[in-house]
Amino acid sequence: MSSKEGKIPVHVIAGVVGKWRETYRWIPIFGGFITFAMAFCAGANNISVPFSTVVGSGTLTLIQASVAAFLIYVPGTAFASNSSLDALLSDFLKEKQPNEGFLMWSSVAVLITATIWLAIATYLELPVSAQQSTQGALLGTMLVTEGIRYLPTWNKNANHNFNGGGLLWIFLEWTMAPLIACVGAFCFFKLLKLIVLRHENAEKRALLFLPICYGATTGLLCLFVVYQVIPLVVTTERWKTGLAVALATLSGVLLSLLVMLLLARRRIKSHGNSNASGENSSSSKLGLIESIDEENNVKSNSDEEKFEAALKNFMEMRVLETVYEEDERSWASPPITNEVPDPILSASPVGSGKATPFKHLLESTPNRLVRKRTFKKMQKTTSREKLSHFFNELKKSAFYPVIEYDRHTLVRHALAEKFDEIENFFGFPQLLASCLLAFIQSSIEIAAIASPYGAIFEIFYHRAKFSGGGQDAGPIKVTWLIRGIGGFAASIGFYVWGWKLTQCLGGKLTYMSNSRGLASQLCTVATMIMMTRLKLPVSSCHVFVGSLIGIGIADDPWNVNWKLFIKFLFGWVFTIVFCSVVACGIYSFTIFSPAYVVP
Numbered sequence: 001m002s003s004k005e006g007k008i009p010v011h012v013i014a015g016v017v018g019k020w021r022e023t024y025r026w027i028p029i030f031g032g033f034i035t036f037a038m039a040f041c042a043g044a045n046n047i048s049v050p051f052s053t054v055v056g057s058g059t060l061t062l063i064q065a066s067v068a069a070f071l072i073y074v075p076g077t078a079f080a081s082n083s084s085l086d087a088l089l090s091d092f093l094k095e096k097q098p099n100e101g102f103l104m105w106s107s108v109a110v111l112i113t114a115t116i117w118l119a120i121a122t123y124l125e126l127p128v129s130a131q132q133s134t135q136g137a138l139l140g141t142m143l144v145t146e147g148i149r150y151l152p153t154w155n156k157n158a159n160h161n162f163n164g165g166g167l168l169w170i171f172l173e174w175t176m177a178p179l180i181a182c183v184g185a186f187c188f189f190k191l192l193k194l195i196v197l198r199h200e201n202a203e204k205r206a207l208l209f210l211p212i213c214y215g216a217t218t219g220l221l222c223l224f225v226v227y228q229v230i231p232l233v234v235t236t237e238r239w240k241t242g243l244a245v246a247l248a249t250l251s252g253v254l255l256s257l258l259v260m261l262l263l264a265r266r267r268i269k270s271h272g273n274s275n276a277s278g279e280n281s282s283s284s285k286l287g288l289i290e291s292i293d294e295e296n297n298v299k300s301n302s303d304e305e306k307f308e309a310a311l312k313n314f315m316e317m318r319v320l321e322t323v324y325e326e327d328e329r330s331w332a333s334p335p336i337t338n339e340v341p342d343p344i345l346s347a348s349p350v351g352s353g354k355a356t357p358f359k360h361l362l363e364s365t366p367n368r369l370v371r372k373r374t375f376k377k378m379q380k381t382t383s384r385e386k387l388s389h390f391f392n393e394l395k396k397s398a399f400y401p402v403i404e405y406d407r408h409t410l411v412r413h414a415l416a417e418k419f420d421e422i423e424n425f426f427g428f429p430q431l432l433a434s435c436l437l438a439f440i441q442s443s444i445e446i447a448a449i450a451s452p453y454g455a456i457f458e459i460f461y462h463r464a465k466f467s468g469g470g471q472d473a474g475p476i477k478v479t480w481l482i483r484g485i486g487g488f489a490a491s492i493g494f495y496v497w498g499w500k501l502t503q504c505l506g507g508k509l510t511y512m513s514n515s516r517g518l519a520s521q522l523c524t525v526a527t528m529i530m531m532t533r534l535k536l537p538v539s540s541c542h543v544f545v546g547s548l549i550g551i552g553i554a555d556d557p558w559n560v561n562w563k564l565f566i567k568f569l570f571g572w573v574f575t576i577v578f579c580s581v582v583a584c585g586i587y588s589f590t591i592f593s594p595a596y597v598v599p
Contacts, residue, residue: 020100020463021460023101024101024104024460025460027101027104027105027108027456027460028104028453028456028457028460030108031104031107031108031111031452031453031456032453034108034111034112034115035111035449035450035452035453035482035486036485036486036489037115037489038111038114038115038118038130038449039446039449039450039485039486039487039489039490039493040489040490040492040493040496040497041115041118041119041122041493041497042118042130042446042449042490042493043069043073043446043489043490043491043492043493043494043498044118044122044493044494044496044497044498044500044501045118045121045122045126045127045128045130045493045501045541046127046129046130046441046445046446046490046540046541047069047073047438047441047446047490047491047493047494047498048127048494048498048500048501048502048504048505049127049437049441049501049505049524049540049541049544050434050435050437050438050441050521050540050544051065051068051069051434051438051494051498051502052501052502052503052504052505052506052512053430053434053505053506053512053516053517053520053521054430054431054434054517055502055506056502056503056505056506056507056512056517057423057427057430057506057512057513057514057516057517059427059430059431059514059517060431062498062499062502065494065498065502066491066494066495066498068435068438069438069490069491069494069495069498070488070491070495072435072438072439072442073438073442073446073487073488073490073491074484074487074488074491075484075487076438076439076442076443076446076447076487077442077443077446077447077450077483077484077486077487077490078480078481078483078484078487079480079484080228080229080439080442080443081442081443081444081447081448081483082228082232082443082447100459100463100466102590102591103459103466104455104456104459104460105587105590106141106145106587107452107453107455107456107459108452108456109137109140109141109583109586109587109590110134110137110138110141110452110583111137111452111453112586113133113136113137113140113579113582113583113586114130114133114134114137114579116582117133117575117578117579117582118130118133120578121571121575122497122500122501123500124571125500125501125504125508126567126568126571127501127504127505127541127544127545127568127571128541128571128572128575129173129445129539129540129541129542129572129575130445130446130448130449131445131448131539132170132173132539132572132575132576133575133579134448134449134451134452134579135170135576135579136170136575136576136577136578136579136580136583137579137580137582137583138583139576139579139580139583140579140580140581140582140583140584140585140587141583141584141587143580143584144584144587144588144591145591169537170537170576172536172537173537173538173539173542174542174569174572174573176531176536176537177527177528177531177536177537177538177539177542177543177546178542178543178545178546178549179546180527180530180531180543180546181523181524181527181543181544181546181547181550182546182547182549182550182553183550184523184526184527184547184550185519185520185523185546185547185548185549185550185551185554186550186551186553186554188519188522188523189515189516189519189550189551189554189555190554192209192515192519193417193554195209196209196422197419197422197515198419202419202421202422203421203422203425206422206425206426207260207425208260210256210260210425210426210429211252211253211254211256211257211260212253213426213429213433213518213522214252214253214255214256214429214432215249215250215252215253215256216249216252216522217252217429217432217433217436217522218248218249218251218252219245219246219248219249219252220436220522220525220526220529221248221436221439222244222245222248222249223241223245223529224436224439224440224525224529226241226244226245227241227529227532227533228443228444228532229443404503405503405507405508406508408561409507409508409561412510412511412558412559412561413507413511415556415558415559416510416511416555416556416559417555417556418513419513419515422515423513423514423515424514425514426513426514426515426517426518427514429518430514430515430517430518430521433517433518433521433522433525434517434521436521436525437521437524437525437528437540437544440525440528440529440540441540442487444528444532444540445539445540446486446487446490447483447486447487449486449490450478450482450483450485450486451478453478453482454476454477454478454479454482455476457478457482458476458477504564505544505545505548508561508564509545509548509549509552509560509561509564509565510548510549510551510552510555510559510560510561511552511555511559516551516555519547519551520544520547520548520550520551521547523547523550524540524543524544524547527543527546527547528540528543531543542572545565545568549565
């Protein structure tokens, strides 16, 4: 089959293929499996963002976080997300394609590329954006059909009118939103330490500060629902929106204040009954002690400050010396005879000349899931025992996962400033802020994973709308069932594989506690809502990493794992490079391969 020019028109090849439905039915089926796989990998990578702080601080276990993910992401993606197709993908469908079959296959190439990269990034413990992976893959397919000169620098150029997805647009997603979150988290946690955590009456101040946190959480939730969820059903006016947000914030403050007052009153009564007898018997002694303390207060203040600074420097040096001694012991050959442990070494007084054991010094990590390494005697095992051991370990990792930190991470945890007396006050507010961030992420980012498959589904069943280049396609809807299945797959991915990013973001980047987690989650939510309202690019992964950096700097810049942060930055840049190149290779291999046999 040939022509005088030696070329065959595309419409002739499409006619030779046969009927549309029978020929291309495999693409929606194959695309459904790839969409499920992409949602699985995206859940393992992205859902770790809202739950890493609550797991890293020990408020929830991984099993409890997985149950919360199922309860939030499945209904959130199905009913609280926009059913319309992503704006960038909708504009992409109007680009020039050889025919509708290649247009469907280009979406499959996007899904395959994004799935591969999300799996690699999760394995390497890189928090990357699923939306940005899709954007990079779309740019790669555009290189095949249009060429490099057609790539948009911003939203528009002479050939395109994209609503996001340009190169500078993606660069802003890397820099602007994380920087805003970093500054906000730094200021918030600094004020929290100054006003509440470091104060003498920290418990009383925490009880007064928590209603403000509850009010801010309810206000942000109402703001997101009014601006993102309710407009999907009805239109609202601005004054009604402002009134609803104000009432939600005020009600959150008043209700939480009422509960806090009741709890404080009950606690004061219990303390008063237990301390009444002791106060009556020691009143004379306290008067004498107070008179002596008043005389020595002025002299001791400056001495105490100097002593605390010297003690802090001494403890830092002891931690480092202990690490070096443990390394030297691990390098040395094991002794032949069993030595009796020295009772002096087992104790841990600071003033003694002996080194404090490393495992006792680093027990200050807040996570109760940290596994303690033990050495077992090696024994010969049979194949049956090995198989049984494999399944037991698989069951433990699936149903009883644990968090493991390396030695350098534990050293940063030991050197971080701690407020153990009042951290429990911030556990439940942190959990509410994490659930709010999970709800926002489910309706904005996780639901958008199903957009390429929604395009495949629409093209397959309504081919005529895309025959003219997609100009008459109109708005494309993604059904709630497809979005809900995507949320379900993402929840499964977090349950099976989310522990890698959870331990990375929940403790490896910086020290995590309840108060730090609350500050980072609230700043992440506020930044995402603000950037969404300004119609600027935002990704929960990038914003959350920025907030963690701000928390770490507010605590101590040396408590931030800067090598890991630089690794994250390279991963964000490499997301666009990898997805563009791989999608370009997959799609070009398909579109330029021979579609017929030359006789």
